Amino acid sequence: MLVELDAVIAQRFKGCFLVDDNFIGNKLEAKRLLRRIIEWQELHGFPLTCVTEASINLANDLELIDLMVQANFQKYT
Numbered sequence: 001m002l003v004e005l006d007a008v009i010a011q012r013f014k015g016c017f018l019v020d021d022n023f024i025g026n027k028l029e030a031k032r033l034l035r036r037i038i039e040w041q042e043l044h045g046f047p048l049t050c051v052t053e054a055s056i057n058l059a060n061d062l063e064l065i066d067l068m069v070q071a072n073f074q075k076y077t
Contacts, residue, residue, distance in 0.1 A: 001036070
């Protein structure tokens with residue numbers, strides 16, 4: 001995943017849509033990935049704004065919301 005993010009910024013994209021029917025379907029793995037994305041974003045100066053799809057039960061997990069915010073996920077408008 002991080003190699004793909006490197007490729008995205010190499011093409012000078014500023015945003016990335018992480019395509020998954022439900023990014024938080026496996027919350028444990030989503031949190032593990034988000035922690036790595038946060039490290040990657042910090043290392044590269046937060047070059048990407050990310051969006052994804054998630055089910056409404058995201059609202060029940062404040063840690064997951066916090067990790068998504070730290071990883072620079074934004075609401076899709």
